[in-house]
Amino acid sequence: MTAPTPRRRGRPGHDQDAVLSAAVRLFNEQGYDATSMFDIAESLGITKSSVYHHISGKEQLLQMAMDRALDGLFEAAEDVRGTGLPAIERLERLIRRSVLVLAERFEFVTVLLRVRGNTEVEQHALTRRREFDTVVTELVKQAQAEGGVRPDVDPATAARLLLGMVNSLTEWYKPRPGGAEAIADAVSSIAFEGLRM
């Protein structure tokens, strides 16, 4: 039923994806800096030096993790852009899709949202993040112009608060079947209709 495992040559063991998974899990549990290459190796049952057979260094693991997160988000933005819907509808769909991406690629997005721009790799990721923020801001602005969104809130502030809600999932979301859709409903409900009865 599962995908047929393509017989691999050479000595059996871990591959790059296994190392990435283990690394990302530890990054989120302890933080990137607090996770040593020894920790990653130990969690796989191999030695430190063996890890370097699969990857070029610690930073590559960070890079790969952040790319998987950002690719998912921009894919969602691109998909929504294609629809000819009113801006408010596109905004709501993008927010919902963002929740789903965050749930699907949970650990990768969590890594992304914690980097502070200490290295060039991190700074590049922060730049892409800011680009995504801009997409949302423009959507709010356009929705205001079309009369779909209340005009008394600053678009940039609204975008940041919306994304703040969504991104907060990395702090408390526990994967569960159907859980992501329920949260997407809650986000959409609160953000667009409000909590008050």
Added chain:
Amino acid sequence: MTAPTPRRRGRPGHDQDAVLSAAVRLFNEQGYDATSMFDIAESLGITKSSVYHHISGKEQLLQMAMDRALDGLFEAAEDVRGTGLPAIERLERLIRRSVLVLAERFEFVTVLLRVRGNTEVEQHALTRRREFDTVVTELVKQAQAEGGVRPDVDPATAARLLLGMVNSLTEWYKPRPGGAEAIADAVSSIAFEGLRM
């Protein structure tokens, strides 16, 4: 006009508060782990060993920063508890007050919101944070019972999303006169009345 500087004895120089301020600024710029005691010393124009004259260790700086943040939040919770207002009003006031605390003690709260519980000190802070979350959750629950909040959202989820909005300020807020109140308005407006017109 300013507070009269109480003549201090001994050689003039920095005090514990100056060290804490410098440390917290660097923690937020680079992250706690990525900030070395040398970095802190350098930013004050003194040597590493001189820093230890003011504090017992790196972790104490973290502890002090987190305590200042948590004390502010619980003070706000306590103040709101005293009013005999309906739960929905108490909830809204606590959310607004939280925005103001976050703005006032911006750098301390930012430190707090980034710890992952790697040490006992961090875990204790996380426990207090969770206690604050519970206060908000209970307020949502009570507001629902009183008919002030729509009954179709899970109280715990709503509380997390509300705090997610508020806490996201640490990612983008720039101190500005009157800026905090404007953001408190935006948060309150979006969260309670909704973005849609």
Added chain:
DNA sequence: ATCTCTACCGAACGTTCGGTCGGTTATCAA
């Protein structure tokens, strides 16, 4: 049986880190 491929290991490297120690310098009070 041999070749090739992939995965793995032990030992060591240079560096950085948090922290310690004994001694020095500058100010105020008596």
Added chain:
DNA sequence: TTGATAACCGACCGAACGTTCGGTAGAGAT
């Protein structure tokens, strides 16, 4: 002038870190 007080410094230590290197182990292919 002397003593107390507070701030500071240079030199050092042990541990942990990311990374490198030369060599080994086990599997499929020829």
